[in-house]
Amino acid sequence: MSALTIAGLCKSFGGLHVTGNVDLNVEPGERRLIIGPNGAGKTTLFNLITGEITPDSGSIQLFGQDITKTPSRRRAHLGMARTYQIITLFPHDSIVHNVSLALLGLSPLRWNPFIDMRRQGHITERARTALQRVGLAHIAERPLTQTSYGERRRVEIAMALAQNPKVLLLDEPFAGLSIDERRDVHACLMAIPRDVTIVMIEHNMDVALEFAERITLLHFGEVIVEGNRAEVVADPRTREVYLGH
């Protein structure tokens, strides 16, 4: 059974067809890279997969279960987590509070108005463990406003990992990072175990190509080329729409 199966997915905004008949099949444990020029509809595809926008037609399956009509928040409970291209964190809180909110999102505790959030030791412990995985445990208490851009990227990843997802969607995790920061994030991603399936959008070819096994090339909302690393890089259509520039 595939981890993620997308069949005939379409989405238009008015006359603009941003996703046109996309088929995608991602096997469990796979590392899939989605590339394509700006405006190719990569982030829109992610928003469709996570349910933030609803498709006009087509279907999405998560481990064989049809989730096309499942509300976005339920998909998190079914094992789907994502990071954002534009960092989307809670600016007034500490790093560990950010990750705790991610953990709380999947816990029935989130409805509890009576207990003290700061005394939920098991949540804080798990948040710290997640931060350890991205190498931020030593600054867990630091307010988010006092962190660097690269650290925030890693907080995003820690929040996704804390939810223990089966499918992880990474939207340009290397965007805007310095070479050193890129190396740190790359190390975090390589350390993610194989029971997590990863779909990643990335422009930065040298790090992304090293990471991915299969690559899908999107152009004007459609899948142009799909295959393993060598096939896609060698394909003349890839050079034409993307690498040739």
Add this chain to the structure above:
Amino acid sequence: MIARIIALAAGFVALVTLPYWMHGEYYINVSSQILFSAIFALGLNIIAGYGGLVSLGHAGLLGIAAYSTGYMLQAGFGHTLAILAALVIGVASMAVYAVLALRATGIGFIMITLALGEIIWGLAYRWISITNGDNGINLHGRPEPFGFAIESARNFYYVTLVVFLVSFAAVTVFVRSPLGAALMGTRDQPRRMNALGYHVWAIRFWACMFSGLLTAISGILFVYYTQFISPQALDLTASAEVLLMVISGGAGTLFGPIVGAALVVVVKSVVSGFLERWNMLLGFIFVAIVILMPEGLVPGSARLWRLAWRRLTAPGKAAVPEGKP
């Protein structure tokens, strides 16, 4: 931390002993007014401060609870039943109000709540068979909770104080709870909260319900205090006033709404005795707050205090800029 506990304890003692050092029944009554206005402001702060949902119709909800109490008493029911009915009707009205208003956020939410508040005001003004129109409803007598007569200013103050302290404790617990944290999350990053598995709408709805409960409680205290309810208590000015309490004191802080309520009530009832144009003074105060402490009196004072403390404890650093001999 210790300073905070001492300050809290001092505040508590001051509130409990207030009728003994505050001279004159009038000022004890003003204190009661501050306390039930503070409950109202705490209620609005739940959604406006912690939820980022600014309501401009909350006086309407306060009015519904007040009118319910008055109507039930006028119809011949006892105080217990009147209060229970007011709570149920108040919270139920909040549910309808929330379902309608939560279709939007931001400016949209403000406009819907403004419209709803005006509708309630219109009903109070025109539905004469129930509300007695512009003449309002007069109450006769106050309840005797557990046989404790609260006709006197002092006794009414104590009942209001107990209700205030319970409400404040409830708000404190809520704000520190996971649901409180989730509410603040929906204020800062609703999209992210949704992706993390939270039901953003439901979190906002329950926050509105809690806000509605506090508003209803405040409405009941209000109507028993004034012994009278008329459409004037429901108009847009009243809604704006409570919002000003929240914003001037510090939205999204625990003590801000209380300080804001004290400020507005003192200027409105005490200063207005000496100054005919007290509205203008209130306006000047708000402009000063917005310029000097845009985050509100409580967080603003805390910021200035920390700044002053740093200057005091490290005078050398402040006097000699770094890198210069």
